[in-house]
Amino acid sequence: MISSYALSPTRVGAVINRNVGALRSGPSYWLVLFSGFFEPILYLFSIGVGVGALIGDLNVDGKTMSYAAFVAPAMLAVSAMTGALAETTFNFFFKFKYVKTFDAMLATPIRPMEIALGELTWAMLRGSLYTACFLVVMILMGLTTPIWALAAFPATMLVGLAFGSVGMALSTVIRGWQDFDLVFTGQFAMFLFSGTFSPVQNYPLGVEILIWITPLYHAVELVRGLSTGVLSISMLGNVAYLVVMAAVGLSIAGRRLAKVLTA
Amino acid sequence: MTQEPLIRARGLVKKFGDFTAVDGIELEVAPGEAFGFLGPNGAGKSSTMRMIGCVSTPTAGELRILGMDPVKDGPKIRARLGVCPQLDNLDPDLTVFENLTTYARYFGIPRAEGRRRATELLEFVQLTEKAGSKVEPLSGGMKRRLTIARAMVNEPDLVLLDEPTTGLDPQARHLLWERLFRLKQGGTTLVLTTHYMDEAEQLCDRLVVMDGGKIVAEGSPRHLIDTYSTREVVELRFGDETPTAYVEKLAGIGDRLDPLPDRLLLYTSDGDSAISEVHRRGFAPSSVLVRRSTLEDVFLILTGRTLVD
Ligand SMILES: Nc1ncnc2c1ncn2[C@@H]1O[C@H](COP(=O)(O)OP(=O)(O)OP(=O)(O)O)[C@@H](O)[C@H]1O
Ligand SMILES: [Mg+2]
Numbered sequence: 001m002i003s004s005y006a007l008s009p010t011r012v013g014a015v016i017n018r019n020v021g022a023l024r025s026g027p028s029y030w031l032v033l034f035s036g037f038f039e040p041i042l043y044l045f046s047i048g049v050g051v052g053a054l055i056g057d058l059n060v061d062g063k064t065m066s067y068a069a070f071v072a073p074a075m076l077a078v079s080a081m082t083g084a085l086a087e088t089t090f091n092f093f094f095k096f097k098y099v100k101t102f103d104a105m106l107a108t109p110i111r112p113m114e115i116a117l118g119e120l121t122w123a124m125l126r127g128s129l130y131t132a133c134f135l136v137v138m139i140l141m142g143l144t145t146p147i148w149a150l151a152a153f154p155a156t157m158l159v160g161l162a163f164g165s166v167g168m169a170l171s172t173v174i175r176g177w178q179d180f181d182l183v184f185t186g187q188f189a190m191f192l193f194s195g196t197f198s199p200v201q202n203y204p205l206g207v208e209i210l211i212w213i214t215p216l217y218h219a220v221e222l223v224r225g226l227s228t229g230v231l232s233i234s235m236l237g238n239v240a241y242l243v244v245m246a247a248v249g250l251s252i253a254g255r256r257l258a259k260v261l262t263a
Numbered sequence: 264m265t266q267e268p269l270i271r272a273r274g275l276v277k278k279f280g281d282f283t284a285v286d287g288i289e290l291e292v293a294p295g296e297a298f299g300f301l302g303p304n305g306a307g308k309s310s311t312m313r314m315i316g317c318v319s320t321p322t323a324g325e326l327r328i329l330g331m332d333p334v335k336d337g338p339k340i341r342a343r344l345g346v347c348p349q350l351d352n353l354d355p356d357l358t359v360f361e362n363l364t365t366y367a368r369y370f371g372i373p374r375a376e377g378r379r380r381a382t383e384l385l386e387f388v389q390l391t392e393k394a395g396s397k398v399e400p401l402s403g404g405m406k407r408r409l410t411i412a413r414a415m416v417n418e419p420d421l422v423l424l425d426e427p428t429t430g431l432d433p434q435a436r437h438l439l440w441e442r443l444f445r446l447k448q449g450g451t452t453l454v455l456t457t458h459y460m461d462e463a464e465q466l467c468d469r470l471v472v473m474d475g476g477k478i479v480a481e482g483s484p485r486h487l488i489d490t491y492s493t494r495e496v497v498e499l500r501f502g503d504e505t506p507t508a509y510v511e512k513l514a515g516i517g518d519r520l521d522p523l524p525d526r527l528l529l530y531t532s533d534g535d536s537a538i539s540e541v542h543r544r545g546f547a548p549s550s551v552l553v554r555r556s557t558l559e560d561v562f563l564i565l566t567g568r569t570l571v572d
Contacts, residue, residue, distance in 0.1 A: 011369065011371065013368075014365075014369045014371070015369075017365065017368050018354070018357075018368075021356070021357050021361050022356035022357065025356050025357060025358070025361075025397075029356075099352070099354070099355055100352035101354060103318070103348070103352050104352040104353075105369055107341060107344070107346040107348070108341055108366070108369035108417075109339070109342040109368050109370060109371070110338070111337070176541050179269075195536050243517075261318070262319055263279070263319065
């Protein structure tokens, strides 16, 4: 419902507080959290380290690095993405359509955009929990330094925000669970091709352009630059892409929530 | 009415696509009043309640709640409302106690105060023993009571209850009526919908009967009975034929005849003489019952339907 009242941080906090409560409630949520964290770690070891041993060192933009060092930042970006997406797709949709959590919230002073902001913040926090742990693993493996890890961390938060808000926007427009299959296929395709396991320059130009349009590429570029300490001006473009993505997703999600919930 | 009404609706309309669920209703509820909506399924009661609760945007007409505009001042109004929706939307991820404390946070109530109120409210609806339980294992009636407790957490001025006692056993219903009565005594304004006539008679100072999105009657329970029904009703059952068959045979006796699937209702000011007339015409009902008119009869006369179908 349209309102002249400003967004309230207290109310956004109350939305987040609800999810903290759910986290406390039992082991099931933790299990989901845990498994989501391990996926990128497994890829790092199996492909980054395992396949990396067969490949040897890599030459990217004139710099030599181990294959694991090339893959690790990509997996870091991926964990920010999966953490935030898992929250704003499955969990969000379930609350939205089935248990009517948001209908209950809307009977209080909470506004649809505050729900969207609270849920997005929560999703970003989940992604950040993954990336913080992942960064520790990278430091321990000598794939980044503590300083560059600190630089990369806020970037992973931005990645979480961007994917989280787009995931949330999708959740407010899709018809049912079956549509999520499409979302996950897209997510997996990005996971494979966004400069994650090989530099995008290896693909034909057409494919390269296609990759350039999709978001995970920008996330990987930004996070890789920061965690390896190889900065470039193009990273500002990556940041801009992700900021716009977050803003557009959030505004669609907020508007759709208002429309559907106040029908 | 000396004070400004808490709720005022003028020509209020709600459409879903081409379908008109609420068709231009006029409404005023005064502070401290207990106001009820009666009506068959699909009459538009919940749609109206959702508009009053500022979670559904009116399609047309004017609506003022607590002297404010729901579209502009939604959050400010909702801060002073307590809402018990028709379908429970309790949080399955939280315990009974947390359902209340978390909800209190939505109103910006500090944590300690939220816990204090939660404890008190669980006592109020007799769910203290279930405080640590999840919502799912609760019985339907317990969930309903928890939803009502949740609606009280912000100490609202206006409480909206959409079929508050549907699914409750008689004991729980009486408990709830008593609690609602206490709220009313404390000055809280109650607006409720119900399919139970006894509930309406017990709780409501004033009622409207809705049908097809329109208000078809309005007044106190007593006024409605006096206006729309007769003083007495004779319930006749016949062993041999369907009640419909007797409508013609008994025509002219009383003011009105209503055949139900299992019995025939005869509306009259004098039950005993109506029965004599039935016998005089040579009919012998298998059972005869004379009773005073109730809201149920008003409802039947106005909407052509029984309340619980
Ligand atoms: N969100 C919606 N979209 C489309 N139609 C709706 C929606 N909500 C209600 N309706 C329709 O509006 C009409 C009135 O519904 P409403 O829920 O207000 O009735 P009600 O009087 O509360 O009935 P009940 O006693 O069954 O609860 C119904 O025909 C219903 O199908
Ligand atoms: Mg209803």
